[in-house]
Amino acid sequence: MTVLDEEPEVHKGLAGVLADTTSISKVDAETNSLLYRGYPVQDLCAHRTFLDVAHLLWSGDLPTPSEQQALSEREKALRPIDRSLQTLLMQMPTTCHPMDTLRTAVSWLGSEDVQEDDPQANASKSLRLLAALPTVVAIDQRRRRGLDPIAPDPSLDYSANFFHMTFGSVPEPEVVRAFEVSMILYAEHSFNASTFTARVVTSTLSDLYSAVVAGIGALKGPLHGGANEAVMHMLSEIDGPEEAEAWLSEALAAKKKIMGFGHRVYKRGDSRVPTLQASLEEVAALRGADDLLATHAALAAAMFREKGLHPNLDYPAGPLYHLMGFDIPMFTPLFVMSRITGWTAHISEQLAANSLIRPLAAYQGTGWRQVTA
Ligand SMILES: CC(=O)SCCNC(=O)CCNC(=O)[C@H](O)C(C)(C)COP(=O)(O)OP(=O)(O)OC[C@H]1O[C@@H](n2cnc3c(N)ncnc32)[C@H](O)[C@@H]1OP(=O)(O)O
Numbered sequence: 001m002t003v004l005d006e007e008p009e010v011h012k013g014l015a016g017v018l019a020d021t022t023s024i025s026k027v028d029a030e031t032n033s034l035l036y037r038g039y040p041v042q043d044l045c046a047h048r049t050f051l052d053v054a055h056l057l058w059s060g061d062l063p064t065p066s067e068q069q070a071l072s073e074r075e076k077a078l079r080p081i082d083r084s085l086q087t088l089l090m091q092m093p094t095t096c097h098p099m100d101t102l103r104t105a106v107s108w109l110g111s112e113d114v115q116e117d118d119p120q121a122n123a124s125k126s127l128r129l130l131a132a133l134p135t136v137v138a139i140d141q142r143r144r145r146g147l148d149p150i151a152p153d154p155s156l157d158y159s160a161n162f163f164h165m166t167f168g169s170v171p172e173p174e175v176v177r178a179f180e181v182s183m184i185l186y187a188e189h190s191f192n193a194s195t196f197t198a199r200v201v202t203s204t205l206s207d208l209y210s211a212v213v214a215g216i217g218a219l220k221g222p223l224h225g226g227a228n229e230a231v232m233h234m235l236s237e238i239d240g241p242e243e244a245e246a247w248l249s250e251a252l253a254a255k256k257k258i259m260g261f262g263h264r265v266y267k268r269g270d271s272r273v274p275t276l277q278a279s280l281e282e283v284a285a286l287r288g289a290d291d292l293l294a295t296h297a298a299l300a301a302a303m304f305r306e307k308g309l310h311p312n313l314d315y316p317a318g319p320l321y322h323l324m325g326f327d328i329p330m331f332t333p334l335f336v337m338s339r340i341t342g343w344t345a346h347i348s349e350q351l352a353a354n355s356l357i358r359p360l361a362a363y364q365g366t367g368w369r370q371v372t373a
């Protein structure tokens with residue numbers, strides 16, 4: 001028996017609910033566009049670096065040449081992690097997911113940070129995380145292959161240094177650029193689940209590291225960031241383009257969600273997909289991966305025919321990261337390396353005009369009853 005007299009208006013999953021205002025990014029499903037602080041994300045991908053975009057998201061403007069240089073120098077200086085964190089990383093079970101490693105590493109970095117929780121300290125914590133997370137991810141990828149860490153190289157820029165720390169070499173400029181483009185596209189997407197999670201934690205006046213740890217937890221799930229890994233697992237199961245249709249029919253008949261398709265906000269296609277798809281095609285051509293690309297295209301065509309659903313950003317990201325040489329479980333940590341910018345920009349915005357986030361729930365349980373001894 002329920003205690004509800006009339007059906008309340010419940011917005012399941014907060015779908016369609018405006019929870020606050022933001023000036024960080026605009027996701028416009030109608031025009032299929034995404035603006036970071038007013039700039040179309042495609043133009044940022046064509047002309048700017050990931051560090052420029054981090055500056056833009058944090059400060060509201062693209063950096064001047066001197067700001068660019070100062071940011072790059074600080075990022076390079078903050079890459080090394082201390083021995084105690086390295087020891088902790090090496091002791092984490094290799095059976096745990098790399099998102100668990102990353103979540104633990106951020107928690108550890110928070111426990112040693114003695115700075116206050118004011119806006120200036122939060123800006124320095126944000127940059128510290130942006131700079132140190134690639135070092136953590138690279139160490140984790142290497143230890144899972146039985147390899148020793150490689151120290152950051154301050155002569156290399158952000159993405160090239162990350163390849164160097166992970167694989168011991170820097171690939172072709174086109175591959176480095178494709179990685180940079182993926183970092184820019186993954187950086188920010190308004191009130192998505194992980195950003196909203198970070199804002200909820202921040203709204204209690206908790207600290208930045210706690211909010212980021214919670215954001216990592218939310219991103220890990222396959223309905224959000226974890227989908228980039230699920231996409232590659234799925235593509236690995238399909239034995240060539242001619243098998244895509246049959247594989248999909250079977251999966252849909254079994255009522256499975258097809259990872260990398262659909263979106264809560266975009267219903268006519270994800271504005272970021274064409275840009276990352278172009279990067280995927282460029283890297284696939286370099287790696288001679290025609291078959292993978294054909295399977296990827298065949299599945300997308302079949303999915304549109306069957307369900308009318310478009311791919312989201314995780315759909316090109318999965319195979320792109322695979323072709324770059326990363327193991328599948330490392331894909332969502334790569335998303336974190338980028339989204340750290342969006343999360344921390346939102347943490348600052350939340351703090352600047354805070355209100356505790358605490359919605360209501362319509363109670364549907366058992367009505368009043370007497371406790372008996
Ligand atoms: C970077 C990112 O985080 S992008 C999102 C990454 N996540 C994924 O790719 C996971 C797969 N996709 C999904 O699960 C969903 O599309 C979500 C969670 C992203 C969006 O979900 P919602 O906006 O809540 O859409 P919802 O789940 O209501 O779907 C509407 C209908 O489309 C179906 N549908 C949506 N996405 C999919 C999918 N990927 N595969 C199969 N069916 C789907 C639903 O089953 C539902 O059908 P029904 O009306 O017959 O029940």
Ligand SMILES: O=C([O-])CC(=O)C(=O)O
Pocket residue numbers: 186188189191192193264265312313
């Ligand atoms: O906006 C969303 O719901 C998910 C998404 O695409 C993102 O976080 O990049």
